[in-house]
Amino acid sequence: MEVFLMAVMNKTLIIHHINDIDNIPAMERWFVHHHCPEVMAQEPWLTRYVMYRVMPPAKGMETMGFFNYRVHENLGLDVEGRRSLRGLLGMTPEPVENAMTVAIANIPAEPTEDFFGQTMNHAGKTFIRFVYMMSYPKGVSREEGEDWFLNHFAPEACKLPGLLRFFSHKAYDKQYSPIPLPEGDGTPEFVDVSEDNIFFHRWDRVCELWFENNSAWTNAFINNPPAWTVPSWATRDTFPFVEPMKDFVCTSLLERPDQNMLKHYDGCIF
Numbered sequence: 001m002e003v004f005l006m007a008v009m010n011k012t013l014i015i016h017h018i019n020d021i022d023n024i025p026a027m028e029r030w031f032v033h034h035h036c037p038e039v040m041a042q043e044p045w046l047t048r049y050v051m052y053r054v055m056p057p058a059k060g061m062e063t064m065g066f067f068n069y070r071v072h073e074n075l076g077l078d079v080e081g082r083r084s085l086r087g088l089l090g091m092t093p094e095p096v097e098n099a100m101t102v103a104i105a106n107i108p109a110e111p112t113e114d115f116f117g118q119t120m121n122h123a124g125k126t127f128i129r130f131v132y133m134m135s136y137p138k139g140v141s142r143e144e145g146e147d148w149f150l151n152h153f154a155p156e157a158c159k160l161p162g163l164l165r166f167f168s169h170k171a172y173d174k175q176y177s178p179i180p181l182p183e184g185d186g187t188p189e190f191v192d193v194s195e196d197n198i199f200f201h202r203w204d205r206v207c208e209l210w211f212e213n214n215s216a217w218t219n220a221f222i223n224n225p226p227a228w229t230v231p232s233w234a235t236r237d238t239f240p241f242v243e244p245m246k247d248f249v250c251t252s253l254l255e256r257p258d259q260n261m262l263k264h265y266d267g268c269i270f
Helices: 021-045 142-157 214-223
Strands: 010-018 046-053 070-076 100-108 113-116 128-134 165-170 205-211 248-253
Touching (some): 010 021, 010 128, 128 214
Antiparallel strands (some): 010 070, 113 165, 128 205, 165 205
16 A cells, blocks of 8 residues: 655744844845745745845844844745756855854744634734744753643743734654755855854744734733743743753734745846
């Protein structure tokens, strides 16, 4: 008897932080002229390639490892089936050295848990999307971290005042590099898997919590948070309980992307 295994659609979530806002014009041109078309060379492997502008941070977000520039979302049929660099031209370097800090997570495209707000629809309130990537600190097993997340944090987060929606993606048990890399001596020079390189960091969770606006987020997380259960391994006593820019980065989005590259890319138009 033949057995057919269903692939798990993969989402590559890429969160960008611009290190100097004076470099935004140069980076926008680079994305449109070079980077996006080069990513679209993988079009047969991509089913969705969209870009979001980041919202200004709510009061309190800026101390949590807030990424301020763009979020890209690439969907493909399977994380094991992503297009590698073999046979492609090298990507055009960024026009400004150290222009961005970038965090990337490969996760199942469909949330692994849906905790709150499943009946919400477009007739309801408008909202901002608080999106974050989190990893459990070094030395904490994934099982221990997941026990706290599922049995303590998630039920408590559902009590946040003004919360509209809350779901999460558990990252794969196997770590996947941001882009498929050749094995052995063929690894490109830019690959740096050192502990402090956030580009190659291993994330355990990607979460989304929706609120009506920035003020609602601040009221929930800063002014009137629930009584959190602080894990024994926490590196800080308040949310997010781990070190920002090391084990936690976050951003804020509206509900719709501003660009859908596979549908609407027309090159650079002035």
